[in-house]
Amino acid sequence: MxxxxxxxxxxxxxxxxxxxxxxxxxxxxxxxxxxxxxxxxxxxxxxxxxxxxxxxxxxxxxxxRGDFGTSISLRQDVGALVLDRLPATLELALLALAIAVAIGTTLAVIGTLRRQRPAESAVDLWNGMTLSIPDFLWGLIFILLFGVVVPLFPVSGRISPALDPDYATGFLLVESLLRLDLRVTGDLLHHMALPALALALPLSAVIAQVLKQSLKEVMHLDYVTLARAKGYSEIAVLFREALRNAVLPTLTLVGVQFTFLIGGTVIVEKLFSYGGLGNLAIDAVINRDLPLIQGIVLLFAVLFIATNLIVDLAYAALNPRLRHG
Amino acid sequence: MSALLRIEGLNVSVGRGGPRLLRDVSLSVAAGETHGLVGESGAGKSMIGKAIAGVLPRGIAVRSGRILFDGQDLTALPRRARRRLVGERIAIIPQDPLTALNPCRRIGGQITDRLVHILGWDAGRARARAAELLDEVAIREPGRVMQAYPHEVSGGMRQRVLIAAAFAAEPALIIADEPTTALDVTVQRQVLRLIGELQARHGTALLFVTHDMGVVAKLCRSLSVLYAGKVVDQGPAARIFGPDPHPYARALIAATPRYDRPEESLMPVPEAVIAALDAEVAAADRDWTDG
Structure with a gap:
């Protein structure tokens, strides 16, 4: 309701x-x-x-009735247009989230294990830097560094035109993995790497800072001390006893930040000419394509609500105190 | 009789040259014996237990002295070897059962942890042992409790779980760090009796940390009285609770609640006694230089 x-x-x-x-x-x-x-x-x-x-x-x-109108500039059904682009954006956003969680967790763990040593200061410094540079600026930096100066990555599109497969769904990454079509997977990842990383870096810094803080607090609790006295090493104590409890406060925040990340896809997709919703949204705004803008914004709203729902469910799954409530 | 645990001249301080929390503490506990550590809050009782287990809080460290456990100096062992020795042979019964269990893990796993991960038992055998132990600590449905999360059982039951976990690996020494302080009085007595029974049955040495002279009188053969991290009196319980105790021990005994004679109990420690102790501590500090 x-x-x-x-x-x-x-x-x-x-x-x-x-x-x-x-x-x-x-x-x-x-x-x-x-x-x-x-x-x-x-x-x-x-x-x-x-x-x-x-x-x-x-x-x-x-x-x-499920009719979102007709795009003024593209003269196509808005519902079909938007759903056609959704998979590309979802895959990009989720890949970025996965990268952010991986980087953020690693940094938080390093910062916690090496607290009050130079490594923690380095982690803090890096987090401060990644957090203060917005995703689109990272995008521009990556295009310049890895697209122009050292052209290691493609800086435009979702997939090489020669490879463009004729798949049943728009979830090319997922489907190529399921079909074990690894050449396509590789090419997709090659294209997605830079935009996903640009989107991931600011979020990774948020995750690293919050998770590190939360881990540090948990590492002082009685049951963690008791685990140390049981003979566990510091790393084992962190992963077995502390991490799960420390993830809980981080999770809520990641949910909120992930919606920002989805918002960030709008500009980053445009930068990398990535054929997703964000790219479509910018074109729609430029063309004053009212029905298309409305359709896209509504879909973004649905995505945000879905994200919050997933976060709530994950929170309950991870926290036994919230079950059978 | 050779001691299982012998602490010699232990000094613990905050940082290098910082305030001393333990001042030249020496004590020994024989195998199977119960030694009481008494003193007011902040006297350093728990700090001794933490120093033995090697879980002193960050920034607090052993400056000098030896902790000999079964002939090996724990402070001289490499970290990994020490962790292993402590994990296998020393266990802690913590003070607060509400915070000493991981809220996100089922109880069973928290009992079998040490058996599976430090001693390398297989999971089935460890679970059977845990059920047996829960039965020993008078928990009626061990199977159900092992599947439960800590928040699903009462405080008294959690303390029994922690006691079971402490005895799980048949340690030679258990450090009981005010195990009854957080429990209400009726449960306290059951838990104390339980610890005493298990200790007798398993032949475990017990270092019993408490501020309650009444508990010490019941449980301990010998005890150390601490004031400001310094042992001010030490010896068999028979002497300390005898006709001619140390003035501070006498004051602590007088400060213990007595339900039968309320007018004689809960006496504050006389100022002259405190002054004498403070002078003693100050004298000890003058002679001490942080190595």
């Missing part, structure tokens, strides 16, 4: 705001010199001559 209300709110705000923003989708469509009559005709064809509340109700009626 809350979900429906949230989505309705998002839809309403976006619908109104993009109509208040300057720029006219019809003017963008027609060649310069089109006369007022042509514009009025086209406006009527897209229903843009009606009042905003009226337009909203018409659009909402469609959405309820």
């Amino acid at each position: 809350t979900t429906v209300v949230t989505l309705f709110g998002v839809a309403l705000v976006v619908f109104v705001v993009i109509r208040l923003a300057p720029g006219d989708p019809i003017a963008m469509m027609l060649p310069p010199g089109a006369d007022a009559e042509d514009m009025a005709r086209l406006r009527a064809a897209y229903g843009l001559d009606r009042s905003v509340p009226e337009q909203f109700l018409i659009w909402l009626g469609g959405v309820v």
Whole structure:
């Protein structure tokens, strides 16, 4: 129920705001010199001559029936367009999340085991740096370093055109792995590496800092001391006793940060010409493609809500005190 | 009689040259014997246990002295060897059963940990042993309790679980760090009796840390009285609880609640006694230089 209300709110705000923003989708469509009559005709064809509340109700009626309207600039069904691009963005975001968790956890563990030694200061310094540089700037840095100066990685697209496989789903990475089509997997990862890393770095710093703090607190608790007295080494104590308890406070934060990461895909995908939702969103905004913007924003809202739901479920799964509640 | 544990001139301090938490502590515990460590809060009782187990908090370290366990000096052993020796032969019964169990792990695993990971038993045998131990500490449904998480059982039951875990690997020495302080009075007596029974049955030496002179009188053959990290009196319980105790021990005994004679109990320690002890500690500090 809350979900429906949230989505309705998002839809309403976006619908109104993009109509208040300057720029006219019809003017963008027609060649310069089109006369007022042509514009009025086209406006009527897209229903843009009606009042905003009226337009909203018409659009909402469609959405309820699963019809998200037709893109003005691409002249295609918005629902199909958006769902077509979703897998690319999901795969990129999840890969970035996996990288962020791997880097963040490693740094947190190193910082905890070597606390109050130079290694911890190095970890803190690195975290401060990665956190203060935003994802799109990392993207630009990577393009310059690994795309131009030392061209190790492709800096554009999702897959090499020659390899583009004819798969049943848009989840190329997952499907190529399932089909053991490792040449495609490799090529996809090669393309995704830089954008995913750019998205992952700021999140990895957040994870590293919060998890390290939380681990340090847990490492002082009685049951951890008792585990040390049982003869475990410091590393074993950390992984067996402390990590799971320390992950809990981090998890909530990772959920919130992951929604930022999904937001970050918009610019990063554009930078790397990666064919996902974010790239589509920017084009839609540039073209004042109102129905497409609405569809994309609504989908992002669904993704955010789904993320929070998954975080809550994971939290309950990891914390026995929350079960059978 | 050779001692199982002998501590000689142990000094523990915060950082190098920082305040001393233990001042030239010496004591010995024979195999199968119970030695009491008594003193007020902050006297350093628990610190001795932590120093033996090698789990002193960060920044606090042994500066000098030896901790001889079964003839080996623990402070001189390499870290790994020490950890192994402590894991195999020394166990701790912690003070607070509510914080000493990992909230995210089932109870069974926390009992069998040491058996499986340090002694290398197979899981089935370790589980059978854990069930047996839970039975020994009078837990009725061992199978169910082993599957439970700590928050699902009572405080008294958690302390029994910790006692079972401590005895699991048949250690030669158990350090009981105020094991009853966090429990209510009715449960305290059961837990004490339980520790006493298990100790007698398994022939374990016990270093019993407490501030409760009443408990010491019941359990311990010998004891050390600590003040500000210094042993101010030491000897057989018969002498210390006898007609002519050390003034501080006498004061501690007088400070113990007595339900039968309330007007004579809960006496504060006389200031003259404190002053004499402080002078003694100050004199010890003058002679000591941080090596």
